[in-house]
Amino acid sequence: MGIKGLTKLIGDNAPRAINTNEIHSLFGRKIAIDASMCIYQLLVAVRVGADNLTNDEGEVTSHLNGLFYRTIRLLEIGIKPVYVFDGAPPTMKSGELTKRAEAKKAAEEAAKKAREEGDLEMAEKFSRRVNRVTPAMIDSCKRLVRAMGVPAVEAPCEAEAQCAELVKNGDLFATASEDMDSLTFGTSRLIRYLWAGTASTASKKGIKPTEFALDVVLQDLDLTLPQFIDLCILCGCDYVDGIKGVGVVKALNLIRKHGDLQKVVDTLKKEKSYTVPDPYPVEVLRQMFVEPIVTPAKDVVLKWKRPDVNAIKKLMIEENQFDSAKIENGIKRLLAAKQKTSQVRVDSFFKRATAPNEAERAAKRKAVAETNKKSKKSKTQKSSTSTKGRAAKAKKDVT
Template sequence: MGISGLHHQLKAGQKKINVSELRGRTLALDGHALLHRGALSCAEALAEGEPTTRYAHFAVQRVQMLAAKGVTSIVVFDGAPTPLKRQTNNDRRAVRDQALADARQWKLECERRHAAGEDRDDAIGEMRKAYGKTVRITPVMVEVTKRELEKVSVRCLVAPYEADAQLAALCVLGLADGIITEDSDLACLLCGLRLSRCLLVTKLDRDGTGDLLIPGDLTKLITDLRRSKFAKALAKALRVDARVAARCFVQACVLAGCDYYASEAGLGLVGAAEHVCAARRLPDNERIEKAVKRLTNVEGARAAERAFYHAKVWKGLPGAGVVPRCVALSELVCPSRVSVPPPGADIDAEVGPSLNFEACER
């Protein structure tokens, strides 16, 4: 989701936990985050097209560690690219291309120093760092890792589009008690959907220790954030009602900048929250355009907010004759509990059309 500044603002609300304390729970894991961690161990081979499946080992080791601590895993991978993320994906591709050029340059420097009998430790470090920035998760890597996980009886699911939305959907449907991912960006979605019991575990290490947050319980979250400027802004919205506050949280995250929308100059997460929550008594669907007068791309911000709520997800898990249906995430929530922006006429052009599960599996 790429929400600027969110992890820093939520840090005070996190607490250290070992997943052994979650024995008996089912947690949904961000498969692409696992793959990215695993791919760092063989980044050079992947970048240069050399055959390797080492990237799958990290994911298998992680779910085996969780199983040993009594936690059941469901691993969710990204599916097709979301149309609204096209610019973000193009930017990331350019970064990877530059990193590959840098890595090859450092590799040549390593070879030169080796031939000259010179110390090359710093050059090797720079080369590895650059290769690490080239990592791109491919459908082949997903399929290989999925097969390895299924060998150890772990359920896997490739989302129609964004894994983040699918992870949240599993919690909405009661199929998972929480989510394990690398950062706190999913807090935006869990708060927006008011998933007050959904656990968000981040920064998990090999021993099962990580940071726990329950972002859907906005009252507790605001208390835990110890009266930061971000929390004070949200508290004003919460005094109207929790439904309004949850929507304000998402709108602040959008305006601060995310994968779907580039923040406008000078507007960070705290400033965005203060603007949005100052307009808390305005109708939810008018708040973005009226909260920040200087916005030049109002429709872009609206589209980004729609993408959070109307992302396509599978309704359920496959198995025992069940074939999941592709629906909008917004269809899974109760309208009286969750404020949802209208989808708009071009929603499929923004988040992608509905897909057929069996066709995607082939």
């Protein structure tokens, strides 16, 4: 789910933080990719009618086909991907996972009914919602990625949190994910539509990567990072539902007015028109984003190696019966692309300008407030003096 309504909130209140560029502008960048999200998208996109691709054993292979070719495409563009895989989900996410499982079950039943009624179009529509990413699929993806010479990082918990850890440490340029909670975990840059932007139809559909800059988001929303995290929780996230009647705009206004989530929750509990979820453990929810379970960046080794051609052929051709000629051609492209990713961007030699830090922003706000206060006081004094003058003149004229 990510953060409910956050994309629109940023678009309406901090549009300067959003930039849409051609995918080739990311040449030379090292990018953390939320692997589980990408695999799910491939299961939806790589199909023959309503069905996934399968091998001779009837096992789904759509994810391998898509991952192989789109990784090659990223490398051909000059992007150096790092795939980060989810670990065990946090306990607090169990409610969201249950909802997703129920939704898939409902879609599966709807697809079955549509097939029985002969409505193939609706059957295909609902079948796309039934996809399940199994441990075996994840393991095969890790094997493929590593055989291609690309780093595969196994997060102890949430992949988005691990991506953010690597980006915050300066090891990588950005996190690529469709979930906006990557910003809540503190990634300095989030790129959406990167994966879709590598598809062969991306140009025709006008799909381009969209970058969100966290420092500009904070500056233009006039929030500190802790306040932004509180805002995201209040909007509704994977760990707790939103509060009915509190949309993203109201959530922003409440955080600005009260300063932090606990004060907002205490205020809303006193009002009969709002029902705050019970429990609503503010400090625990904050810690899920402030101190998530991750492997420290210093302990993560990132190396882009020469592809293991034999390992690729074994997995793709021998075990999963992909067309040998197509895989051979893909390997040629992969080897050629590896040369491109060794090139360095010119701007990597320069330090990137950043938005003002929290202290500077606070000082600026205080200075503006003081100036406005003095200006208002001065106008009041002038108005008072002017009024007295007019009254004295009027008295004199009467006399």
